[in-house]
Amino acid sequence: MLQLSVILPTYNERANIARMVERLDAALQGYAWEAIFVDDNSPDGTADVARTIAREDPRIRVIERIGRRGLASAAIEGMCASAAPIVAVMDADGQHDPVLLPQMYEALTSGDYDVAYASRFAEGASTEAWGRPDRVKASGIANAIARRVTGVDLSDPMSGYFMLHGTTLRADAHRLSGVGFKILLDILATVDRPLRVKEFPLNFAARMDGESKLDRTVVFEFLIGLYDKWLGRIIPTRFALFGTVGALGVLVQFAVLWLVLSVILRERFVYGHWAVGETTFTIANTIAAFAAMTFNFVLNNELTYADKRLRGLFPLIKGWAKFGLTCSAGILANIASADALKRMHVNDVVAVLVGIVIASVWNFALSSKFVWGKYG
Ligand SMILES: Nc1nc2c(ncn2[C@@H]2O[C@H](COP(=O)(O)OP(=O)(O)O)[C@@H](O)[C@H]2O)c(=O)[nH]1
Ligand SMILES: [Mg+2]
Structure with missing residues (x-):
């Protein structure tokens, strides 16, 4: 029976797909899992590469969105497209280590937690291999504001690597903003009841291949998210x-x-x-x-x-x-x-x-x- 679905939003990640599937396969031995690549019609043919693998490996699925862009909406749609009881979202570029997936899964199935996520700034985590001290600093500032404003006390609420129950997501999916990239923060701020969150330290790696699409000020990104939550319904x-x-x-x-x-x-x-x-x-x-x-x-x-x-x-x-x-x-x-x-x-x-x-x-x-x- 299907246990876990891993959603991997992609945009121009052609060279990283095969390696990502190998790493998922190695990390998730013994689990009934699937991976859904949600590709926004990348010009480099990422979706074709993923489909080629999917033809041989039924655990791999591809959603190709035409005329759409956006990491948050890709993640939401991927999660909603899965029948698995537990869904995870992670980058497809290798920066998020899949070895954490089984630990996150166990935390959720233990019944003690609603959400598990990987933190770049938790005790024991590291961002050195990322090689981007400027972005480490910017993320730190945005996280501090996030904590103050939303009351969500996590060491890395802007993380893009997390797992939760499909029911938790679907209950509130229609209220998520889907704007910007901070979907974990969006979920935590949207769901009314307090979610029990388990944090895992992440060794945030450099991307395997290609270039970052989100390389811009995290602080600005975050302010948009805040505006969207507060006034977005009145003036989009x-x-x-x-x-x-x-x-x-x-x-x-x-x-x-x-x-x-x-x-x-x-x-x-x-x-x-x-x-x-x-x-x-x-x-x-x-x-x-x-x-x-x-x-x-x-x-x-x-x-x-x-x-x-x-x-x-x-x-x-x-x-x-x-x-x-x-x-x-x-x-x-x-x-x-x-x-x-x-x-x-x-x-x-x-x-x-x-x-x-x-x-x-x-x-x-x-x-x-x-x-x-x-x-x-
Ligand atoms: N479907 C989809 N995926 C995206 C989009 N932008 C970024 N991604 C994917 O989201 C993940 C994180 O993006 P990345 O550029 O690595 O951001 P960074 O890790 O913050 O530098 C990667 O797997 C990207 O391919 C988008 O507009 N649509
Ligand atoms: Mg990345």
């Missing part, structure tokens, strides 16, 4: 991020407009108007809108869509062009409405602001689909 997290980036874009647009008109052209700004002709104003505002668009693209790619981040020169240029295209209608509306309002002798600042609001609603709707989304 991604929209809030997009809006915040957009608001910064407003500053950029005004700054560039001011730079062009006041600094470069040395025009005077009197009673809410620059003393310039219509054409000059339109050109300056067009430049400003494009600068703001580029700024917004970069920041949205780094922050709003960090879990789907476009990387590498070509994807970035392509993404920027697509963002520009989807935004160009927005930019036209932006500039045209500002022009129209200006002709109606509305204050220049108000005219520009109205243009920006119209453009940002349009931009969010389209870019989340076409640049970072399903058709990305």
Whole structure:
């Protein structure tokens, strides 16, 4: 009878799959286990590699998600796709040592614990082999905040290696945010009754092959998670991020407009108007809108869509062009409405602001689909 399902979210982990299966096989001798690779249609063909193994080994399963990205949602879907009474989540890159799996399993089946997890910072754990002291430090800070704010007292609540009963997960799966990567923390903060947690020290290794996809500030990641838990239901997290980036874009647009008109052209700004002709104003505002668009693209790619981040020169240029295209209608509306309002002798600042609001609603709707989304 199936005892344990190990969920391994993957994105471009082609070279690590076979080795990972071998290590699971060695660690889980005597257990009835399965492993589910949840791959987000990795360009390197990770899912094909996993399927090749799965054809020979029925313990291996593959879920391939098309047009989706995100570690947390991959883990949730993998766990929900299993019939096993106990489910685990771990990285597929070798950083999480499978030898802990039987110990975690025994802790859960003993009935004394609801969740078992591997901590990088517990007594006896080590992060030296990770070779990333900067990230060790950042993780430490985020963990300290996590402890304070959620009251969850673990040495490593941001850990991505854990095991729990399928029933515990399914009872609350619909309430999990699925945003960001901190799914263990998400589970602990979401489930109302206190969960009994068993901690295992982990020797966090360097990844076997390939590169990290989540290499970014853990603190920022964590703040998003907090926002999502508190206000995410009222204003969706991604929209809030997009809006915040957009608001910064407003500053950029005004700054560039001011730079062009006041600094470069040395025009005077009197009673809410620059003393310039219509054409000059339109050109300056067009430049400003494009600068703001580029700024917004970069920041949205780094922050709003960090879990789907476009990387590498070509994807970035392509993404920027697509963002520009989807935004160009927005930019036209932006500039045209500002022009129209200006002709109606509305204050220049108000005219520009109205243009920006119209453009940002349009931009969010389209870019989340076409640049970072399903058709990305
Ligand atoms: N399905 C899926 N897996 C992902 C995604 N991003 C990262 N992963 C996987 O999640 C695990 C942890 O990611 P990794 O890049 O190693 O993060 P790090 O260990 O924090 O540097 C690895 O197995 C990745 O392949 C994603 O968007 N979708
Ligand atoms: Mg990793």
